[in-house]
Amino acid sequence: MYKIGEKVVYGTNGVFEIEDVREENVLGETHKYYVMRPVGEKRESFVFVPVDNEALTSQMRYPITKKDAEKLIKEIPDIPAAEWKKDSKQRTDNYKKLIGSASHRDIISVIKSVWLNCESRKSEGKKAYASDENMIKRAEAILYSELAASLGIPECEVADYISAACRKNK
Numbered sequence: 001m002y003k004i005g006e007k008v009v010y011g012t013n014g015v016f017e018i019e020d021v022r023e024e025n026v027l028g029e030t031h032k033y034y035v036m037r038p039v040g041e042k043r044e045s046f047v048f049v050p051v052d053n054e055a056l057t058s059q060m061r062y063p064i065t066k067k068d069a070e071k072l073i074k075e076i077p078d079i080p081a082a083e084w085k086k087d088s089k090q091r092t093d094n095y096k097k098l099i100g101s102a103s104h105r106d107i108i109s110v111i112k113s114v115w116l117n118c119e120s121r122k123s124e125g126k127k128a129y130a131s132d133e134n135m136i137k138r139a140e141a142i143l144y145s146e147l148a149a150s151l152g153i154p155e156c157e158v159a160d161y162i163s164a165a166c167r168k169n170k
Helices: 066-078 088-100 104-123 130-151 155-168
Strands: 007-010 015-026 029-038 047-050
Touching: 007 130, 015 130, 066 104, 066 130, 066 155, 088 104, 088 130, 104 130, 130 155
Parallel strands: none
Antiparallel strands: 007 015, 015 029, 029 047
16 A cells, blocks of 8 residues: 555556545545645646555556666667557557556657657658647656656756766767
């Protein structure tokens, strides 16, 4: 059981801090809930997760350690980009599946794939597809939320931290 004050990753929703574990009466039934607040810039909302709902609590895990976050960042240049599918529906479905896996490597592969395609389109004088821009924003939000919590830095500094670490490791 998680404890008040602990940080957890909740599925693909980012990092949350457990603010309370309490009983709530909902529709005449009393259950114990984890009361969680997003960590970082989006702290205005709460999420209630029933302690006895395994389908929901199985989506909760501790963030990776600082050591593992630094190791992952060093590996980024070697992580291949996800396969680019020309059909936007197939591409979006594939990327959603990869992001939904909550695998750091899969999320990074999506970011790399979309970024490479966006750069290619820019060099041709074209704009990126809106669906791809949304996908990269979602993937970055998930990854950066956890890395920020693990590294002890604000989310807005994660991209620069990664860039500096990758330049240093060349």
